[in-house]
Amino acid sequence: MTATLVDAVRAARETGDYQTVLESIPYMKFLGLVVEADEKGPICRMPGSDHIIGNPVLPAIHGGVVGALLESTAIMHIMWSRESLHVPKIINLTVEYLRSARVVDTYAQAVITKQGRRIANMRVEAWQADREKPVAAAHAHFLLPREDA
Amino acid sequence: MAGALVKPRPEWLRFPATTMASMAEMEESIPQIKALGIRIESMGDAVAQSRLPYDAPLVGDPETGVLHGGVITTQIDNLCAVALHAAIGHAVPCVTIDLRVEYLKPAAPGLDVIARAECRKVTSQLAFIAATAWNVDENDPIAFASCTYMLLPERESRATTPKT
Numbered sequence: 001m002t003a004t005l006v007d008a009v010r011a012a013r014e015t016g017d018y019q020t021v022l023e024s025i026p027y028m029k030f031l032g033l034v035v036e037a038d039e040k041g042p043i044c045r046m047p048g049s050d051h052i053i054g055n056p057v058l059p060a061i062h063g064g065v066v067g068a069l070l071e072s073t074a075i076m077h078i079m080w081s082r083e084s085l086h087v088p089k090i091i092n093l094t095v096e097y098l099r100s101a102r103v104v105d106t107y108a109q110a111v112i113t114k115q116g117r118r119i120a121n122m123r124v125e126a127w128q129a130d131r132e133k134p135v136a137a138a139h140a141h142f143l144l145p146r147e148d149a
Numbered sequence: 150m151a152g153a154l155v156k157p158r159p160e161w162l163r164f165p166a167t168t169m170a171s172m173a174e175m176e177e178s179i180p181q182i183k184a185l186g187i188r189i190e191s192m193g194d195a196v197a198q199s200r201l202p203y204d205a206p207l208v209g210d211p212e213t214g215v216l217h218g219g220v221i222t223t224q225i226d227n228l229c230a231v232a233l234h235a236a237i238g239h240a241v242p243c244v245t246i247d248l249r250v251e252y253l254k255p256a257a258p259g260l261d262v263i264a265r266a267e268c269r270k271v272t273s274q275l276a277f278i279a280a281t282a283w284n285v286d287e288n289d290p291i292a293f294a295s296c297t298y299m300l301l302p303e304r305e306s307r308a309t310t311p312k313t
Contacts, residue, residue, distance in 0.1 A: 005211050026208040027217035053180040054227075057305060062181040063245040064226040068219020075209075087210040090218045094249040 006085045018042055018080060025087065028072050031065065035076055041109060042080050044073040048103040061101040066126060069108050070095060070138040074122040077110035083120060084145050091119070091141040101135040104128055118144055155271045157238050160302040164239040171240060172197075172231050179227070187224055195236035195268040199228045202261050214258030221262060221282055221292055222250055228266040229278040229296040236268035236276070242304040243276070247297040256291050260284040266296075274300055 008021045018035045022028045022044075031052065034045045046052070046061075046069050054062025071093055078088045106128055114121035119141055126136045165171050172189050176182050185207065190198045201224045209217025226245055234240050256262055265287070266280035275297060282292040 024211050025217070026206050026211065027220060028209075030206045031219075051180050051184040054182075054223075056178055056180065057242075062179065062223055062226070063248065064219065064223025065181055067222035067226065067248065067250075068217060071217070071219050071222070086212060089255065090252045092249065092251045093218065093222065094247070095222075095245075096247055097245050100244065 005087070009079055009085045012080075013082065018076060021079060022072075022076060025072075025075075027068070031068060031072070033069070033072060037080065040111070042073065042076040043107055043109045044069060044076060046106045046108075048105060050103075053103055058100060059103050061103055061106065063095070063097055066097070066101050066106070066136045067093065067095045067138070069106060070124040070126055070136060071140065073108035073126075074110045074124050074138075074140055074142065077112065077122065078120055078142060078144070081112060083112075083115070086145045088120065088142040088144055091143055093138055093140040095136055095138045097136050099133065099135045101126070102128060106135065107131070113139075118146065120144055155237055158273065158302075161237055161239040161241050164241050164302070167192075167234040167238050167240055172234065175240060176227070176231075181223060182227055185220060185223060187227060189228075189231060190263070192231065192235050195232060196265060197228055197231040197235055198263065198265045199224060199231070200261050200263050203259050208258075210255075213255065215255040216262065218250070218252055221252075221256065221264075222248065224262060224264050225250060225266065225280045225282065225292070225294045226296065228264050229268075229280055229294075230298065232266035232268045232278050232280075233271070233276045233298055236271055237300075242301040243298045244301060245296060246299050248294065249296075250292055250294040252292050254291050256282075257284045262291070263287075264292075271300075276300065
């Protein structure tokens with residue numbers, strides 16, 4: 001077996017490069033996500049590609065895929081913020097769809113709004129060309145793995 | 150077979166009637182739905198059921214093999230549109246404005262996800278849909294969801310070109 005997720009997270013904490021962590025999570029890789037970070041945390045970029053389309057007429061990215069980008073970004077943020085060496089378990093996710101997401105690069109960044117010992121409350125926003133015009137926003141709760149506490 | 154929930158409005162009539170064949174064709178035209186391998190299994194007056202085959206590239210936790218929540222989000226979002234089309238009897242263009250998913254427990258590694266959505270209310274502009282997902286037993290669900298769609302009858306059809 002290749003490097004485990006835990007090894008990848010530990011290495012990323014040394015180097016600051018979380019792409020290896022992301023690529024060890026199959027569905028994030030399937031979506032083609034690329035992770036960069038600024039001082040506030042990871043920014044996940046989802047390149048426009050044919051297989052993420054949900055409306056071929058407009059065309060637009062599938063709403064569920066936008067939800068997956070928001071969830072993935074929250075997960076990467078929790079692992080980046082040193083709250084977990086494992087993928088935190090999602091409890092719930094509420095997505096507000098604000099604008100049609102065109103099939104171009106889509107970015108997302110999360111903030112932890114409340115950090116408990118077992119639960120993290122997250123806000124996530126996704127945007128395309130203009131960060132001031134988000135295409136979607138979400139709030140979500142995650143269960144933090146207890147062995148990290 | 151469909152459309153018992155609400156009387157079709159005049160502006161809906163130019164869109165193709167909702168049938169298993171027209172819904173299968175719509176699913177076939179959506180790249181992400183094809184990529185996930187989602188298929189509509191059944192449809193009723195305001196309900197629809199779909200199946201997502203378990204597949205390794207869709208895993209969200211490499212340590213457990215549990216599917217990524219986003220995959221189930223996509224299955225439910227898509228299925229809610231099918232239930233809406235079943236309820237109104239025509240494939241009127243629509244967009245999701247709000248979707249909430251409660252992940253009751255992790256999807257079982259290796260097993261398909263079955264989801265059922267029921268359209269509870271339709272107005273001239275909005276539709277409210279509830280959904281449940283499970284692996285083996287419908288009474289042991291893995292997710293609950295509620296979804297709000299906006300109807301866009303002024304838009305061009307996604308399934309076929311509207312007849313003039």
